[in-house]
Amino acid sequence: MREGVITKGVGGFYYVAENGTEHVCRAAGVLRTRKIKPAVGDRVLFEDEDHGDMYITEIKARENYIRRPPAANVDQIILVFAVKEPAADYLLLDKLLIDGAMNGIPTVLCVTKCDLAQENDLDFITANYSAAVSDIVFTSSRELSGLEELRVLMQGKLSLLRGVSGAGKTSLLNALCPHMERETGELSKKLKRGKNTTRHSELMLAGTDTFILDTPGFSDFEPEQLDENDLWKYYPEFYEYSVCRYMNCVHINEPECGIKEAVESGAVSRLRYGNYVKLYGVLKKNRRWQ
Ligand SMILES: Nc1nc2c(ncn2[C@@H]2O[C@H](COP(=O)(O)OP(=O)(O)O)[C@@H](O)[C@H]2O)c(=O)[nH]1
Numbered sequence: 173m174r175e176g177v178i179t180k181g182v183g184g185f186y187y188v189a190e191n192g193t194e195h196v197c198r199a200a201g202v203l204r205t206r207k208i209k210p211a212v213g214d215r216v217l218f219e220d221e222d223h224g225d226m227y228i229t230e231i232k233a234r235e236n237y238i239r240r241p242p243a244a245n246v247d248q249i250i251l252v253f254a255v256k257e258p259a260a261d262y263l264l265l266d267k268l269l270i271d272g273a274m275n276g277i278p279t280v281l282c283v284t285k286c287d288l289a290q291e292n293d294l295d296f297i298t299a300n301y302s303a304a305v306s307d308i309v310f311t312s313s314r315e316l317s318g319l320e321e322l323r324v325l326m327q328g329k330l331s332l333l334r335g336v337s338g339a340g341k342t343s344l345l346n347a348l349c350p351h352m353e354r355e356t357g358e359l360s361k362k363l364k365r366g367k368n369t370t371r372h373s374e375l376m377l378a379g380t381d382t383f384i385l386d387t388p389g390f391s392d393f394e395p396e397q398l399d400e401n402d403l404w405k406y407y408p409e410f411y412e413y414s415v416c417r418y419m420n421c422v423h424i425n426e427p428e429c430g431i432k433e434a435v436e437s438g439a440v441s442r443l444r445y446g447n448y449v450k451l452y453g454v455l456k457k458n459r460r461w462q
């Protein structure tokens with residue numbers, strides 16, 4: 173029995189990475205009857221059968237599963253956020269952070285295109301976001317800066333790159349792994365057709381146990397339904413200040429609210445809190461923020 177991680181699924185075939193090598197496998201019949209569809213990121217057991225065909229026989233229990241793009245066992249989200257081009261949109265950034273928190277996945281904020289930044293831009297982001305995310309790194313794919321720090325954060329993990337289209341995700345991936353060449357020949361042979369051009373999520377193998385999932389940029393970002401009264405729970409930096417007069421304080425209009433006091437004293441970012449109030453209002457109206 174061998175063990176690996178699914179990096180890609182195309183037309184009923186799955187790439188499974190084992191110690192840095194990818195094998196093309198099918199799902200064994202037993203899996204199909206169990207109605208679990210293997211996903212990118214799944215840790216699986218697989219077997220060599222006769223004629224050199226390989227079969228996935230078991231999918232190990234998932235630590236998490238995200239739906240868009242479908243992926244299992246995501247260790248962290250790398251939120252790629254350009255300082256400029258496109259213009260910084262902090263409200264959208266907050267929505268993405270909330271979405272990650274709702275999935276229970278830690279987020280690293282990767283501020284990119286730093287070659288375009290003024291000194292103040294980076295300080296501003298640090299001041300407002302360092303408490304909101306597990307790490308912040310500043311990179312430039314053009315100047316190849318900050319990449320080593322990012323590599324260290326990605327080592328041994330499955331990271332999902334997220335961010336609006338044009339933020340610089342693919343450039344970052346190329347800068348991180350300039351020599352990465354995908355092996356598509358093996359699959360093409362089995363399928364008896366040329367290079368597959370359909371869009372699919374695909375895990376890049378950036379080392380034997382380091383995986384990066386690039387995602388297409390989105391324009392239709394819509395997180396799961398969310399009760400406005402739960403919104404503040406997805407702001408990690410609010411927690412330590414949520415010592416309020418009312419047990420069920422949602423930190424909007426209540427008196428003696430620890431979070432509002434923390435905003436006044438500068439302990440909690442006014443930008444983050446202001447956007448929180450905005451999103452709360454939107455959610456209250458339609459339970460969605462679009
Ligand atoms: N100045 C600058 N431009 C960048 C940087 N990274 C990406 N870009 C440019 O931003 C545009 C979008 O990049 P891309 O990687 O395709 O973004 P994606 O849609 O998030 O994958 C391209 O024109 C890149 O050349 C960077 O670090 N600095």
Ligand SMILES: [Mg+2]
Binds near residue numbers: 341342343387388389
């Ligand atoms: Mg891209």
Ligand SMILES: [Zn+2]
Binds near residue numbers: 414416421426430431
């Ligand atoms: Zn409160």
